[in-house]
Amino acid sequence: MASSSSFNKIQPPMKGKLITILSIDGGGIRGIIPAKVLEFLESELQKLDGEDARVADYFDVIAGTSTGGLVTAMLTAPDANNRPLYAAKDITPFYIKHGPNIFPNKGTQLQGPKYDGKYLHKIIRENLGQIRLHQSLTNVVIPTFDIRNLQPTIFSTYEIKNSSYMDALLSDICIGTSAAPTYFPAHHFTTIDDSSKSWDFNLIDGCVAANNPSLVAIGEVTKQALENYPDSFPIQPMDYNSLLVISLGTGCAKQEQKYTAEQVAKWGMFGWLIQGNSVPILDVFNQASKDMADYFISIVFQALHSEDNYLRIQDDALTGVTSSMDVATEQNLNDLVNIGQNLLKAQVCRANLQTGNSDPIPNGGTNEDALKKFAKLLSDEQKLRRSNTPQKNN
Secondary structure, eight states: OOOTTOSOOOOOGGGOSOEEEEEEOOOGGGGHHHHHHHHHHHHHHHHHHOTTOOGGGTOSEEEEOTHHHHHHHHHHSBOTTSSBSSOGGGHHHHHHHHHHHHSOOOOOOSSSOSSOOHHHHHHHHHHHTTOBGGGSSSEEEEEEEETTTTEEEEEEGGGTTTOGGGOOBHHHHHHHHTOOTTTSOOEEEEEEOTTOOEEEEEEEOTHHHHSSTHHHHHHHHHHHHHHHOTTTOSOOTTOGGGEEEEEEOOOOOTTSOOOOHHHHTTOOHHHHHOBTTBOHHHHHHHHHHHHHHHHHHHHHHHHTTOGGGEEEEOOOOOOGGGGOSSOOOHHHHHHHHHHHHHHHHSBOEEEOTTTSSEEEOTTOOBHHHHHHHHHHHHHHHHHHHHHTSOOOOO
16 A cells, blocks of 8 residues: 555566556546446445455556546545545535536636635645645555646646645645646745745646546556656556556547537637537647547557556547536436446447447456456456565564
């Protein structure tokens, strides 16, 4: 189990044979969908290792963007007993309880963001308090975008040792990565580095940079491996056999025809910003970011015959308001819970390199089957690490 006081929580190479990565997409209220998947995964881990098992105990790094960043913080922030603040089963009730207040039912606004964010900020502050990035129970990677510098800002526990100014409050990081343009206001805060220098952050939603943060997480792990264990780390250049990656999507409406070229050709500024419950320009950027990350990882893992080490769970067939980021009616919340539960029963899919679509894997089983297999791999990896850790003499 990772130490909450360690800046570099990745296990030395001789203690195991895998580097384990969990990634959670952005998607607003649709965070309920991966929450149901995580609940199932944690329940399988508990069957293997006892009821105290938590997701954060099994992953070298957990990455999340926007709503995925909030879920990441909930899974990895320590409580008073230095255990995860939330069990996976508690995340869906959190969304159901607070969703209607985070996304109150209101009409479209032409000036200012749709929501003032006050309730969201309040509930994040209350839950995460003064917990800082370095206190997370395993490595964390949360993408944001600095609107002042027009560049991605990646909050990563791997970087704190050399960049102390990145050790921000988890609450500030979560508010920043969730500040979706047109939905919530941008977030400004400052940090102080080891030399007492002040650093400013002017953040908007991390979806602008990496709505699917799995590729960012792999990059952070690889960078850390090369810097700290150049000779003995299990990851060699382009060796993906040592990576075990679970990437969880928040669903999309790819199979529902959204817009046509004829329709879009008539849009001006407001047309790209407002179409019913959607913001088309954000839909385009967010979906492109998700697909490109999945597409690239799928290509590399398949080319290196490591495809069984990568699991992407995503529902591409959302319809109507279920594909919205902010519809938090009782009906839609219940629908999203059902979608998450049904996704577990769906067949495992993999990116088709010819069409770009996700196709079911013949004889690949269901996502439940795959998660059971991955839970066993994760459990075995932890047992191997414990057996290879020298015991301290009394």
